[in-house]
Amino acid sequence: MSKNILILPGDGIGPEIVAEAVKVLKLANEKFSLGLELVDGLVGGSAYDVHGTPLPEETMDKARAADAILLGAVGGPKWDNLEDRELRPEKGLLGLRSGLELFGNLRPAILYPQLADASSLKPEVVSGLDILIVRELTGGIYFGKPRGIRTLENGEREGYNTYVYSESEIKRIAHVAFQSAMKRNKKLCSVDKANVLEVTVLWREILEEVGKEYPEVELSHMYVDNAAMQLVRAPKQFDVMVTGNMFGDILSDAAAMLTGSIGMLPSASLDKDNKGMYEPCHGSAPDIAGQGIANPLATILSASMMLRYSLGEVAAADAIEVAVSKVLDKGLRTADIFSAGMTKVSTEEMGEAVVAAL
Amino acid sequence: MSKNILILPGDGIGPEIVAEAVKVLKLANEKFSLGLELVDGLVGGSAYDVHGTPLPEETMDKARAADAILLGAVGGPKWDNLEDRELRPEKGLLGLRSGLELFGNLRPAILYPQLADASSLKPEVVSGLDILIVRELTGGIYFGKPRGIRTLENGEREGYNTYVYSESEIKRIAHVAFQSAMKRNKKLCSVDKANVLEVTVLWREILEEVGKEYPEVELSHMYVDNAAMQLVRAPKQFDVMVTGNMFGDILSDAAAMLTGSIGMLPSASLDKDNKGMYEPCHGSAPDIAGQGIANPLATILSASMMLRYSLGEVAAADAIEVAVSKVLDKGLRTADIFSAGMTKVSTEEMGEAVVAAL
Ligand SMILES: CC(C)[C@H](C(=O)O)[C@@H](O)C(=O)O
Ligand SMILES: CC(C)[C@H](C(=O)O)[C@@H](O)C(=O)O
Numbered sequence: 001m002s003k004n005i006l007i008l009p010g011d012g013i014g015p016e017i018v019a020e021a022v023k024v025l026k027l028a029n030e031k032f033s034l035g036l037e038l039v040d041g042l043v044g045g046s047a048y049d050v051h052g053t054p055l056p057e058e059t060m061d062k063a064r065a066a067d068a069i070l071l072g073a074v075g076g077p078k079w080d081n082l083e084d085r086e087l088r089p090e091k092g093l094l095g096l097r098s099g100l101e102l103f104g105n106l107r108p109a110i111l112y113p114q115l116a117d118a119s120s121l122k123p124e125v126v127s128g129l130d131i132l133i134v135r136e137l138t139g140g141i142y143f144g145k146p147r148g149i150r151t152l153e154n155g156e157r158e159g160y161n162t163y164v165y166s167e168s169e170i171k172r173i174a175h176v177a178f179q180s181a182m183k184r185n186k187k188l189c190s191v192d193k194a195n196v197l198e199v200t201v202l203w204r205e206i207l208e209e210v211g212k213e214y215p216e217v218e219l220s221h222m223y224v225d226n227a228a229m230q231l232v233r234a235p236k237q238f239d240v241m242v243t244g245n246m247f248g249d250i251l252s253d254a255a256a257m258l259t260g261s262i263g264m265l266p267s268a269s270l271d272k273d274n275k276g277m278y279e280p281c282h283g284s285a286p287d288i289a290g291q292g293i294a295n296p297l298a299t300i301l302s303a304s305m306m307l308r309y310s311l312g313e314v315a316a317a318d319a320i321e322v323a324v325s326k327v328l329d330k331g332l333r334t335a336d337i338f339s340a341g342m343t344k345v346s347t348e349e350m351g352e353a354v355v356a357a358l
Numbered sequence: 359m360s361k362n363i364l365i366l367p368g369d370g371i372g373p374e375i376v377a378e379a380v381k382v383l384k385l386a387n388e389k390f391s392l393g394l395e396l397v398d399g400l401v402g403g404s405a406y407d408v409h410g411t412p413l414p415e416e417t418m419d420k421a422r423a424a425d426a427i428l429l430g431a432v433g434g435p436k437w438d439n440l441e442d443r444e445l446r447p448e449k450g451l452l453g454l455r456s457g458l459e460l461f462g463n464l465r466p467a468i469l470y471p472q473l474a475d476a477s478s479l480k481p482e483v484v485s486g487l488d489i490l491i492v493r494e495l496t497g498g499i500y501f502g503k504p505r506g507i508r509t510l511e512n513g514e515r516e517g518y519n520t521y522v523y524s525e526s527e528i529k530r531i532a533h534v535a536f537q538s539a540m541k542r543n544k545k546l547c548s549v550d551k552a553n554v555l556e557v558t559v560l561w562r563e564i565l566e567e568v569g570k571e572y573p574e575v576e577l578s579h580m581y582v583d584n585a586a587m588q589l590v591r592a593p594k595q596f597d598v599m600v601t602g603n604m605f606g607d608i609l610s611d612a613a614a615m616l617t618g619s620i621g622m623l624p625s626a627s628l629d630k631d632n633k634g635m636y637e638p639c640h641g642s643a644p645d646i647a648g649q650g651i652a653n654p655l656a657t658i659l660s661a662s663m664m665l666r667y668s669l670g671e672v673a674a675a676d677a678i679e680v681a682v683s684k685v686l687d688k689g690l691r692t693a694d695i696f697s698a699g700m701t702k703v704s705t706e707e708m709g710e711a712v713v714a715a716l
Contacts, residue, residue, distance in 0.1 A: 090553045120591055125478045141521060148556050156525040159557030164518040195448045198506050199517030228612040233478055250608060254586040
């Protein structure tokens with residue numbers, strides 16, 4: 001039975017890094033007889049340029065039909081000044097997430113031992129770091145209504161957004177978080193601002209309630225300001241963290257950067273049946289696009305995460321991760337993770353090296 | 359002409375650290391003939407315990423009458439489960455901020471050379487760090503309405519808050535930020551999430567507009583997730599950062615923690631006439647309250663900031679800062695900033711040492 005994989009390169013460095021991940025996927029496909037069928041699609045600014053919309057109906061149809069999706073990244077200054085905000089590249093990404101109900105976003109922050117030096121933190125603070133941030137991805141202030149900019153009676157304008165979560169939205173992400181914690185060290189820290197925001201008072205209450213179904217998991221709560229501090233001060237205190245869309249955006253990027261190598265970190269966005277979209281944690285990096293120097297490893301590892309979570313192909317996933325590790329052991333480094341004594345390679349050389357190791 | 363200073367010790371370690379700052383203020387008062395009259399008041403949980411409300415009318419009256427306010431910190435587990443959320447300690451603090459229209463919150467993140475080791479970041483990443491975060495303090499999602507928890511037609515509950523800013527609210531904090539940048543290195547980074555949130559699209563637009571009045575200041579914009587990353591990766595790229603209430607809460611705590619010594623950092627909250635409330639950046643630390651080990655230096659430096667910003671007593675403010683620096687040079691350290699080879703002192707010993715140095 002063949003599996004249908006939608007490949008969405010997107011914008012900026014997206015096409016370059018996805019090209020390397022596709023090479024790796026194709027080889028894994030042959031080697032492990034995975035029966036993958038790769039289909040291409042457009043999303044983001046590159047879709048807007050062709051179809052006048054960042055999420056063409058055709059892409060949405062392919063996404064619904066796919067067993068899993070591999071995405072590069074979207075966005076860039078070229079489209080930042082589009083008058084109609086609904087046409088901006090980010091709307092393509094947000095539309096995919098909400099249209100497919102990919103509410104469970106898993107963002108690991110792992111320090112690769114070979115890259116320990118890349119962190120801006122002291123080695124003893126981050127060595128062995130392995131955190132998983134579970135971010136709610138289809139609700140909260142990202143999608144809340146009413147929203148917009150209106151003119152008040154006194155003539156001045158006012159911008160407004162709505163931060164909203166229902167019990168059922170909180171429950172389903174809570175289950176994802178507790179289940180993730182059960183597979184790891186059974187510690188879950190839920191992040192909120194319950195001393196100020198009512199929506200997170202409900203969040204905290206539901207987390208407590210769902211927690212009763214997972215008595216083995218040690219649940220704690222932390223205010224978001226303190227969580228940002230604790231990530232800087234002593235990140236190894238955390239195992240799994242769970243939080244809403246906005247706080248998750250901020251904290252997962254901070255956590256990823258603790259490792260010093262955000263170019264290495266994959267992410268998964270899953271629906272209730274573990275169908276998912278996989279993408280690197282980093283963005284489209286328009287400043288270095290087209291130069292062939294971007295790090296393709298986060299995208300390659302996203303492909304491996306896809307094989308593991310959505311397709312159940314554990315052996316192939318393991319093999320890709322081993323191949324990446326070997327390439328790092330050899331001292332091959334793209335510019336973002338380069339340090340003295342290593343060998344600097346291009347996007348393509350890095351991709352080819354992983355293919356060779358596989 | 360005498361100046362009226364309201365002292366609000368608050369909860370947790372508040373009373374201990376404020377007691378030391380008051381000693382320092384009293385001595386400065388004599389030495390520099392400042393004509394300060396200190397008045398005491400209750401706020402937070404300790405006010406609730408006596409008056410059944412975290413912000414008694416009496417305290418609000420004293421605050422309105424005062425020329426400046428020195429606050430310790432509020433909050434603690436004792437009051438975390440109060441059914442009526444309006445009675446929680448934090449509401450006292452938020453009520454003071456909004457009641458006095460203290461919209462301009464200045465939070466410096468400075469690395470004291472004597473404490474360079476305390477940071478969890480590598481020395482080369484943080485040495486010489488000196489950032490000022492300007493946080494809007496009386497608007498945004500902290501105060502936006504509608505807010506609450508309601509029951510939907512299908513029977514499930516939903517929590518909601520409103521993130522809202524008007525043009526005039528954005529303008530006045532923008533001016534504070536640009537003026538702060540003019541006194542420093544003339545670089546201002548405004549933080550928003552304009553690729554997703556409409557309210558911050560307006561924010562960005564107004565910042566651009568106000569920026570035209572400060573042509574010498576180099577204005578840039580950054581998304582909040584990237585700002586959280588950049589603070590971890592390369593914090594010295596920043597001079598002044600300006601953002602809304604919620605993002606400011608998160609980023610200022612992260613920035614403060616970069617220094618490793620949040621127990622050293624003061625803050626100011628100013629109204630349009632520079633009348634202000636001064637408080638340490640850290641919280642009420644209920645876990646160590648009553649043990650006499652808290653660091654009083656952030657509160658002592660808050661008192662110095664008060665003399666400088668609200669009272670124009672520059673000589674006295676300088677003298678207090680020099681005294682603090684001397685005490686650090688001598689190797690005196692409270693537990694939070696202790697390292698091998700230094701002398702560990704209590705809250706009171708630290709306060710007395712500053713008094714002696716002054
Ligand atoms: C591009 C942007 C809309 C997106 C987000 O904020 O979710 C990105 O920052 C991310 O974290 O995936
Ligand atoms: C105590 C709390 C309400 C407050 C805030 O969130 O503003 C605190 O975290 C701060 O930063 O001063």
